[in-house]
Amino acid sequence: MNTTSTVPSTVSLGNNGPQVTPLGVGTWSWGDTLFWDYGKEYNENQVREAFQASVEAGITLFDTAEVYGLGESEKLVGKFARESDIPVAIATKYFPFPWRIFRNAVTDALTESLQRLQVSSIPLYQVHMPFTFFMNQETLMDALAEEVKNGRIEAVGVSNYSAGEMRAAHEQLQKRGVPLASNQVQYSLLHRKIESNGIWDTAQELGVTIIAYSPLAQGLLTGKYTGQEKPTGARGIDPKFKPSGLQKISPVTNCLRQLAEKHQKTPAQVALNWLVSRGAIPIPGAKNAEQAKQNAGALGWQLDAEDTQELDRASEPWLR
Numbered sequence: 001m002n003t004t005s006t007v008p009s010t011v012s013l014g015n016n017g018p019q020v021t022p023l024g025v026g027t028w029s030w031g032d033t034l035f036w037d038y039g040k041e042y043n044e045n046q047v048r049e050a051f052q053a054s055v056e057a058g059i060t061l062f063d064t065a066e067v068y069g070l071g072e073s074e075k076l077v078g079k080f081a082r083e084s085d086i087p088v089a090i091a092t093k094y095f096p097f098p099w100r101i102f103r104n105a106v107t108d109a110l111t112e113s114l115q116r117l118q119v120s121s122i123p124l125y126q127v128h129m130p131f132t133f134f135m136n137q138e139t140l141m142d143a144l145a146e147e148v149k150n151g152r153i154e155a156v157g158v159s160n161y162s163a164g165e166m167r168a169a170h171e172q173l174q175k176r177g178v179p180l181a182s183n184q185v186q187y188s189l190l191h192r193k194i195e196s197n198g199i200w201d202t203a204q205e206l207g208v209t210i211i212a213y214s215p216l217a218q219g220l221l222t223g224k225y226t227g228q229e230k231p232t233g234a235r236g237i238d239p240k241f242k243p244s245g246l247q248k249i250s251p252v253t254n255c256l257r258q259l260a261e262k263h264q265k266t267p268a269q270v271a272l273n274w275l276v277s278r279g280a281i282p283i284p285g286a287k288n289a290e291q292a293k294q295n296a297g298a299l300g301w302q303l304d305a306e307d308t309q310e311l312d313r314a315s316e317p318w319l320r
């Protein structure tokens, strides 16, 4: 695996695709009451401040999806983007629901997303899951390629696709002269499977950008969960946040703490910098300005080769 020596201020999604910041903001928790408890400890005011703090810090890539908060996340991102003087890049996702059988489902879903986002086009449209039982991959990719030709989307991405699924999507799009720009997958120091299951290598070979979701392992890598306090929402029943789960990951969190001290950064910033140094684009979720500002501070400095090796070693059990 290559670690980049310098991180540019923008990176391309795929070969010669849209230019975006090397780190983005995930907005699943914006408007989502089911998993994240939106509306209880944080609300529209806090997430608007998270948006503004990100943009002010130079982070302008926002990842959302039609299913996040049942459309609420897209609405909030669209509203904040309109309020902002600085242009932002919005990536959203199409969900392959079982009733979406015909190719016009893609056209209709995109129309609705663009309406919620209050824009006429977006840089990246991603397929949320590789469910191809209802609409086959050929029809789906053709419909997406058509939207690129129509100018409503600049690039096509996928999410949660295996190496084989990614290759098939890439081949199908290529027939229409459209590259596959990205694969959004779970990737963090506590989830490194893409390095061993062929996803990373295939993405490199095909020129597909890896967008790393849950890059802070849903908050675990910030080091703030120590077993005393329960995380909000569905994470409250997740064994990973219980004392025994936290004990298991302590080699990684301890290493992050040491490196954070060495570089005068926070563990979250170190965890995100590790991903950026590999050439992945992390999209940490931020619920307020403080988190957004802190996450943006993962850019502008670099872990050295020795540091990344230490993190590689500490997180080796999470390679498989």
Ligand SMILES: NC(=O)c1ccc[n+]([C@@H]2O[C@H](COP(=O)([O-])OP(=O)(O)OC[C@H]3O[C@@H](n4cnc5c(N)ncnc54)[C@H](OP(=O)(O)O)[C@@H]3O)[C@@H](O)[C@H]2O)c1
Pocket: 025, 026, 027, 028, 029, 063, 064, 128, 159, 160, 184, 185, 212, 213, 214, 215, 216, 217, 218, 219, 220, 222, 224, 231, 232, 268, 283, 284, 285, 286, 287, 290, 291, 292, 294, 295
């Ligand atoms: N394609 C997919 O299938 C898929 C799946 C999952 C996620 N995603 C995308 O990836 C994005 C990020 O993933 P994620 O939200 O699951 O997890 P994450 O980014 O690893 O963790 C986000 C959570 O960590 C805490 N946090 C973030 N920054 C912090 C900081 N600086 N200091 C302290 N705590 C901080 C916040 O929760 P607390 O403050 O409550 O701890 C925040 O909601 C999502 O928003 C979404 O856009 C995509």
